[in-house]
Amino acid sequence: xxxxxRRRSSSEVLRFWVWEVWLENRANIxxxxxxxxxxxxxxxxxxxxxxxxxxxxxQDESRSVLETIHFWTTSAAWxxxxxxxxxxxxxxxxxxxxxRLSEYKLAFEETRGKDDSAAAVDLGLEESDxxxxxxxxxxxEEPEL
Numbered sequence: 001x002x003x004x005x006r007r008r009s010s011s012e013v014l015r016f017w018v019w020e021v022w023l024e025n026r027a028n029i030x031x032x033x034x035x036x037x038x039x040x041x042x043x044x045x046x047x048x049x050x051x052x053x054x055x056x057x058x059q060d061e062s063r064s065v066l067e068t069i070h071f072w073t074t075s076a077a078w079x080x081x082x083x084x085x086x087x088x089x090x091x092x093x094x095x096x097x098x099x100r101l102s103e104y105k106l107a108f109e110e111t112r113g114k115d116d117s118a119a120a121v122d123l124g125l126e127e128s129d130x131x132x133x134x135x136x137x138x139x140x141e142e143p144e145l
Contacts, residue, residue, distance in 0.1 A: 049070055
């Protein structure tokens with residue numbers, strides 16, 4: 001295999017891997033993008049507020065009060081953003097776990113049903129055979145002494 005083919009195959013693998021990650025984690029990725037945008041917007045607003053306060057023609061006492069209010073408002077906004085991000089992350093993770101558990105449960109029930117019919121076929125019995133159910137039941141019963 002030439003180096004060009006190896007590079008092409010590895011880039012195809014990477015492309016499919018990125019696509020698979022996107023499909024599996026679409027909701028989480030959208031949340032992360034939304035949270036990043038919220039962070040950038042909040043940071044821009046707070047920076048603009050700080051810049052505006054520094055250029056306002058105020059006395060030192062009034063500027064100090066305004067900066068204190070701006071500081072606590074900024075702190076509250078950052079705490080709110082962190083809380084929202086954590087709640088979104090927890091909800092998304094729990095939803096994903098719940099969905100996967102239900103998928104595993106369905107897959108387990110399907111394979112369990114297939115295993116029972118496969119056991120009857122391994123015994124040489126067909127499902128349409130009326131003796132099939134009797135023979136399978138008699139194998140499970142304990143022999144009489």
